[in-house]
Amino acid sequence: EAQVTQNPRYLITVTGKKLTVTCSQNMNHEYMSWYRQDPGLGLRQIYYSMNVEVTDKGDVPEGYKVSRKEKRNFPLILESPSPNQTSLYFCASSSIAGASPGQFFGPGTRLTVL
Amino acid sequence: ILNVEQSPQSLHVQEGDSTNFTCSFPSSNFYALHWYRWETAKSPEALFVMTLNGDEKKKGRISATLNTKEGYSYLYIKGSQPEDSATYLCASKAGGYQKVTFGTGTKLQVIP
Numbered sequence: 001e002a003q004v005t006q007n008p009r010y011l012i013t014v015t016g017k018k019l020t021v022t023c024s025q026n027m028n029h030e031y032m033s034w035y036r037q038d039p040g041l042g043l044r045q046i047y048y049s050m051n052v053e054v055t056d057k058g059d060v061p062e063g064y065k066v067s068r069k070e071k072r073n074f075p076l077i078l079e080s081p082s083p084n085q086t087s088l089y090f091c092a093s094s095s096i097a098g099a100s101p102g103q104f105f106g107p108g109t110r111l112t113v114l
Numbered sequence: 115i116l117n118v119e120q121s122p123q124s125l126h127v128q129e130g131d132s133t134n135f136t137c138s139f140p141s142s143n144f145y146a147l148h149w150y151r152w153e154t155a156k157s158p159e160a161l162f163v164m165t166l167n168g169d170e171k172k173k174g175r176i177s178a179t180l181n182t183k184e185g186y187s188y189l190y191i192k193g194s195q196p197e198d199s200a201t202y203l204c205a206s207k208a209g210g211y212q213k214v215t216f217g218t219g220t221k222l223q224v225i226p
Contacts, residue, residue: 033214042218043158043203050212058213090157102148102160103214 002027004106006091012112013081021076021109023091031094032074033058033103034066036087043090049074081113116140118206120217127194128225134190135220137204141185145209149178149189152201152219161189161202194224 004025013019025032033048035058045058049068063085065077074093078085088110092103118139127133139147146165150158162171167182175192191198201219 031212035216040218043205043216045214045216048212048214056212059215102150102163103158105157105159107157 002104004091004093004104006089006106006109008109009107010110012114014114015082016080019078019081019111021078021089021091021111023074023076023106024072025074025091025093025104026072027093027095027104028071029093029095029104030071031096031103032068033092034064034074034076035090035092036060036085037090037108038087046076046089081111083113085111086113087111116206116208116213116215118204118215118217120202120204120220122220123218124221124223126223126225129194129196131194131224132190132192133194133222134188135202135222137187137189137206137217139185139187139204139206139215139217140208141182143208144182144185145207147180147182147187148205148207148214149187150203150205152203154200158203189220191222194222196224196226198222199224 007022030051034046035043044060047066049055091106094103121136149161152158162178164180169180171178177190180187201221203219205216
């Protein structure tokens, strides 16, 4: 089954404690991306990757890091989380950004930073 | 940052009514326009990807049109059903960049 998986699905943590949210896809997609969803602001792109070792900033990259060492995995790293990073996070993948059939989204990770 | 706007923010329609929403995006350097359907407690699901001016796409009772010269896309739902209740998102990608910018969505509620 074609899918994008994220772990953990829910996480409560404290300010400053480094965390990683994993994302994996089994569709051999080149393009992967992370978004955060906040009420009234919609989905905002954090980082994206066109292929292995190729990553770039989205619209809201501050406070986040990513890596793409393997094609299937695209972890999101919060080195020192802060309460303003409390949000719902989605990972997504597609064959080529902008091409059919659009991006496949993971189930989401709800992060709370106290 | 691209400015992608959707209207209306929300609407309620009766079952059987047809409806449409708008997505406006910068027309300069346009590359692609995506529509997604997002049900509560689920993840967004792709409906359409459109790239050419004048494109029309259809999936069942849902269709979309694209005008890249003036920077807008319409999503139409014919004969709305309660299961169409969801938030409909559009997203724009500008040529030369791989960034994707989403609008804030139109939340549709279909009343039985």
